[in-house]
Amino acid sequence: MPNKNEDIYDEMWAGNGEVREAYVNLKSWLENTPPETFRRKREEAEFLFRRLGITFAVYGEGGDPERLIPYDIVPRVLSGQKWREMEKGMEQRVRAINAFLADIYDKQEIVAAGVVPKEIIDANEAYIPEMRGVKPPSSVHAHIAGVDMVCVDGDFVVLEDNVRTPSGVSYMLGNREAEMRLFPELFSLHRIQAVDHYPDELRKRLQSVSPNQERMPRVVVLTPGRFNSAYFEHAFLADKMGVELVEGPDLFVDEDNVVYMRTTRGPQRVDVIYRRIDDAFLDPEAFNPDSVLGVRGLVGAYRAGNVAIANAIGNGVADDKAIYVYVPEMVRFYLGQEPILKNVPTFMGRKADDLKYIKDNLQDLVVKEVHGSGGYGMLVGPKSTKEECETYWKRIEADPDGFIAQPTLALSTCPTFVGEGVAPRHVDLRPFVLSGADGISIVPGGLTRVAMKEGSLVVNSSQGGGTKDTWVLED
Known part of the structure; x- marks a missing residue:
């Protein structure tokens, strides 16, 4: 069924009713x-x-x-x-x-x-x-x-x-x-x-x-565990690549800043870590000291080029x-x-002229948090009420550097x-x-x-x- 709105590009139907x-x-x-x-x-x-x-x-x-x-x-x-x-x-x-x-x-x-x-x-x-x-x-x-x-x-x-x-x-x-x-x-x-x-x-x-290119490099996928929203993907990719899926406790770093994986056959050196853990939780020694997801000393091994x-x-x-x-x-x-x-034309809250434009055209724009992701914390102006726009504007006004806006x-x-x-x-x-x-x-x-x-x-x-x-x- 063709799109009834002729202003929207339909990937199947051309404007004249013919199929692409x-x-x-x-x-x-x-x-x-x-x-x-x-x-x-x-x-x-x-x-x-x-x-x-x-x-x-x-x-x-x-x-x-x-x-x-x-x-x-x-x-x-x-x-x-x-x-x-x-x-x-x-x-x-x-x-x-x-x-x-x-x-x-x-x-x-x-x-x-x-x-x-x-x-x-x-x-x-x-x-x-x-x-x-x-x-x-x-x-x-x-x-x-x-x-x-x-x-x-x-x-x-x-x-x-x-x-x-x-x-x-x-x-x-x-x-x-x-x-x-x-x-x-x-x-x-x-x-x-x-x-x-x-x-x-x-x-x-x-x-x-x-x-280390002198032997076949050992790759592992580092996951925060089965309670992570994308855990299926971590396990899926490790399986398809034919590499080990590991969690933080499965790895350790020795005194020479070399990373090893614990196995039933003894420690095995790890050369590449495809990590699915955020920076803050990678190494409790370097970042968040309360992290139980990462590997102590990992950043030191990374700095050393190992x-x-x-x-x-x-x-x-x-x-x-x-x-x-x-x-x-x-x-x-x-x-x-x-x-x-x-790029999509983008207005930055940190620029005075852009901020004024955002304020004057809020109901026509999509506004996003600079550090946001997953569709959370955004405002779709044309789909929002006047009250919702006014409430959102207060957030922008309090921290203009934290927002960008784009045309819908x-x-x-x-x-x-x-x-x-x-x-x-x-x-x-x-x-x-x-x-x-x-x-x-x-x-x-x-x-x-x-x-x-x-x-x-x-x-x-x-x-x-x-x-x-x-x-x-x-x-």
Whole structure:
């Protein structure tokens, strides 16, 4: 069913009522498949996800926090040509962010040049001054980056960058497996680029940054444990990569600042740690002394260059939404190139003129906390009452540096199976960019998140959004 709002770009239907080329075969399938078949297949998918343990914990909710993320059985389709354009832009962007992180923990040339204000760095809670002068193995900071994008009027623009511990890749892989099991006939109608090699690519990139290349590097996945919302993903990726899943007590650091894993065959040296623990809890000796999740002495081993940690300690400074504004300038400064991917126009509360604009146009803007994530703490002006806007403005007024605002984007829509049948719903996209000593690789596709409620622009899983399989077609 085409989108009735002609101001919103629909990825399947062109404005003249014709179907876009990438969706031609999918249209026939949608028209010839009874709604009852879709409902039955969706139930089968939910059974499969529960059997695999693909659940998502939502903190702060009463009752059992484990629930399924809604899965939409109608795939999203991207052309090979469109993907190549996006791929070049993502690689360029992540190279610039890696250069920024290396610089900001060294000479801070971008600050000296006046491109990024020093006060933004100093005020950033995720910036760790103690890491200045510490060079990670192979000088790679952002080994795994999630570049969140939305399609507006047919072009993809970047909403934010995730280079701390981006999650969601297990859902990308799980969605593809489910789709192939449920609708094998649909795959026979399309030539779809594979995503199942992601774990192999991740393992290769992690091994490439090992400080010890004289033998096969040992990689482990460090998890805070089974009560973490993304624990399934930690266990899933460790299993798919063929590496050990460990918790803090499974590791120790000896007097030579070398990290070891406790095993039944004695201590085994660890070269690379893919950590899914926040910086503050990594090492009680260096950061939060009350942490029981991390490894005492780990930062010392990292400083000594005896272990690689992915992603690097202190990356959160580049996740900051105030830093996001300057990524296009990073591309120009470090790479000497014009940015391929555009940012969303952003107003910063710390700038007097921008703050006035935010106040005068609050009901037309989306306002976010600079350090926020997961869709929490944001205001969607057009969907809020006057009273809600007034209350939110008081928060901005009390801490203007803590907020940014963006125009309410007309996010593209994709066909989605909902209660009343197949209907357009808003989507975003998180591709995963892998960086190592041997270069950058990007698995074609990514995690498409979909707002299951009609008209909603909030796609975050923590806010009730769902996911769908993302297809990149072969040419």
